[in-house]
Amino acid sequence: MRTLGAALGMGLATSAMAAECIAPANPGGGWDFTCRTIGKIMHDIGAVDAPIQVTNMAGGGGGLAFNHVVNERNDDPDLVVAASSATATRLAQNAYGGMTADQVSFLGAIGADPGVIVVAKDSPYKGLKDLIDAVIADPKSVTFAGGSAVGGFDHLKVLMALGRAGFNDITAVKYIGLDGGADAITQTIGGHTQAMTGDISEVVGFLSAGEVRVLAVMTDERIPGFEDIPTAREQGIDLVAVNWRGLYVPKGISEADYGKWSKALAAVGDSAEWAAAMKANGLAPFNKVGKDFQDYVNKVVGEVRELSRQIGVIK
C-alpha cells in the first residue's frame, strides 16, 4: 500500500524535460490510474529515461484533452494520453465535437476490465441464455441497468450480445443509465431492474458478499481469480467486450517516435510490476500494441457507430 502511494506520489515529481501523460479526467478515476501506473512503471523498468509527468485535463468526457492534442500538440513526440473503451465509443458517436479516431494514433492497450452481465441472487435467470431468451420472447420483461448513459458502452454491450443471438430489434430493449456501476447494481439487487451490465471491477464486492450472480463475462477465456464465471462465448454468444486501458499519441509524430512509445508500452505490459498492478485493480490481461491495436479500435468504432445509428444516438 505504502509503495503504491509513494509510487503514485513520485509520478507527481516533475521535470521540465520529462515526457507527459495527460489523464483526461480528475485524479482518482480510471484514466488517472492509467497515466500514473503505466507512467511510473515505464520509468521504473527503464523504458523511458525521465519520470513521466501526469497532467489532469478533465472535461467533455475526454473531449477537451482530445481537442487539445489534435489542435495544439499534434507533433509533440513527448506526449501520451490515457484512453479506454469510452474514448473509442465517444469518438464513434461524434461526442468529441466532430473529431474522429483517425486524428490521433492509438498506441495500445495492456489491460482491460472485462464486461459482465449480472443479476440479483434470487433472479430466475440462471444463465446468459435464459436472460437473452427472455428478452427475445418479450423485450418489455427485462430492464437493464448500467453505469453509463444510453448509447454508452454498458448499453452497447447488451445490444451486441443480443445481436449475436439474432435479436436485432434493439430499440425495444429497455435500458436505464445510472451514475456509476455501483448505483446500477443497487437498483438490480433492489429488484427495480432485472439485470445489470457493467465491468467486473464494479461487481466484485457484491459478488463476494453473495448478493449477485454473474451470468457471463465477455472475454476470450475465463478470468484468473474468477474461474467459476462462464464466458459469453461458452454460452453460445460470440462476444468479447472489455473496457480496455491504453494510450494514444499525437498523429503528427514520426514513425520512429511511435515505435519508441509502442516498445515502451509493450515492455510495461510484459513487466511483473504491471501484472501486480492489474491484479490489485481487477484488470484482466488484454495485450494489443501498435498496428494490431489500431485495427481493433477501428473495428470497435465501426460497430459502435452502426449500433448508435440504430438506437438513434447519432444520425
Add this chain to the structure above:
Amino acid sequence: MELLAHLAQGFAVALTPTTLLLAVGGCFIGTIVGALPGLGPSNGVAILIPLAFSLGLDATEALVLMTSVYYGAMYGGRISSILLNIPGDEPALMTTLDGYPMARQGRAGDALVLSGVASFVGALLATVGLMLLAPLLARVAYLFGPPEYFALYMLAFCTLGGLASRNQAKSALAAAIGLGIAMIGLDNQTGIPRLTFGEMHLMDGVDFLVAIVGLFAVAEVFIYMENHGRETALGVALGRITVPVKDIVRCSWTMLRATGIGFFAGVLPGAGASLGSFLAYMAEKSAARDKESFGKGNPRGVAAPEAGNNAAAGGALVPMLTLGVPGSGTTAVLLALLLTLNITPGPLLFEERPEVVWGLMAALLIANFVLLVMNVPMVRLFVKILSVPPWLLLPGITMVSFSGIYSLSGSSFDLILMIAFGLLGYALRKLDVPTVPIILGILLGNNMEDSLRRAMVISDGDWTYLFSSGISIGLWAAAVAGFIAPMFLRNLLKRPGAGSG
C-alpha cells in the same frame, strides 16, 4: 459490546500522533476550504488527493485526512453564508436565508456559535448513526428505485414555493430558470447533447459551483461597484462572541429533527447534503408557528440547515462504504480515493477491512470535537480571514473564486460562464428575484428528470408505476401536503402574537 471493541480498535488506529495531526490539519484546511466561496468540499478533497499520495500515507491515514477535510468544509461553509451572504459551498446555501439576516441584526456571533453547535450535533449524531446502523441502512438504498426518488424530488420542489415568502411567483420563476440550466449537457437517457450549441465545454452540464460563485460572489462584486461600497453585503461587523445559551436550548429539538432528516437524505444515494439541508429547513419552517419570521433571521432557520447538512455528510458515507455508491459529489471523490488505495467499498468492507472502517469512524469522532473547538471558541480565526476591509476582501474573494473554479476543469470557459452567472445574478437582484431556488433547480433538476425517465422506461410509460410502492405514496402525500396545505393554512395560522418564537 462488539461495537465498543471495534471502536477501541478504531481509536487504536486513530490515536497515533500522525493520524491525530492529520485530523487536526484536515479539519483546519477543510474549514478554510469551506469558508472560501468557490472552493467547495468536493474540489477541496480532489485537490488534496495528490498531497495524500505524495506524503506516502497509508489507506487509513489518507482516509482520515480526506474525511477531516470533508467534515471541516461542511462546518466552514456556513461562515461566509452568515457573514457575506455568499454560500461557502452548496450545502451551506440554505444557511444564507436566516444566517445573513441574523448577522445584519448584529447577531453574527450568535449565528456563528449556534450554527457551529448545530453542525456539531448533526455531525456527531450522524457519525454515531453511521457506526450503529451502516450495514442495516444500506438496505434502505435497495428500497429506493426510480419512482421513489422521483417522489422525493417532487417533495423538495413542492415545498420550494414557500421558500421566499414575499413573492411566490418570483421564486417559482427562479426555480424554473434553475431547472432550465440543469437541462444543459449530455442527456443521460438518450445520450444526446442538449442546449450545448456544439460547445464541448457544456457537454458535462453546468457545474453548480460555477453557478453558485457566479450568482452570489461575482454578483456581489457588481453590486459593490455600483454602490461604491455602500449597501453591500460585505463587511458585517462581528461583535463579542458569546454563547447564545437561550437560542441553543430553544433550538435543541430543531437540531434533532434536522439531524434525522439530513441523515436520511444523506443515506439515499444521489440526494446528498444539499437536499438534506433544504428539507431540514423546509420541515422546520412548516412545523413552526412563526413561519413569517423565517428568512428574517430566525435562529431555528440557522440551526436546521446546518444540523441537516452535517448529518447528511455523515449519512452519505453509509452508501459509499457499504455499497460503493457515492451519495454526493464529495463522496464520489472519496470513493475514487478509496479505489486508488485498493480498497473496494461494498457489502464486505466492514468485515474485510475493519481497521480502515473503524479507524475512519474513530477519526470522524475526533474530527468532530476538533471542529467544535475550531468553530466555536476559535471561530474568530476564520472570521478574520473574511473580515478584512471590503476593498481588500472583494478582490480576494474574486481571486479565490477564479482560481477555485479554474481548478475544476482547468478551462477558461468556466470562468466566462461564471461571469455570465454573475451578470444574471446582478440582474435578478435588481428585479428582486431570489437566487437560492435557481441553485436548487440546478442541483436537483437532473436527478429528478432522470428518475422520472428511468421510471418511465422501466414501466413502459405506465404512470401508475410512480405510485406503486408504500414509500412513493407516502412521499407524494407529503409533497401534496407541502404544496397545498400552506395555501389554506397560512391564514389560519396567522394568529396575533404567534411571531415571538
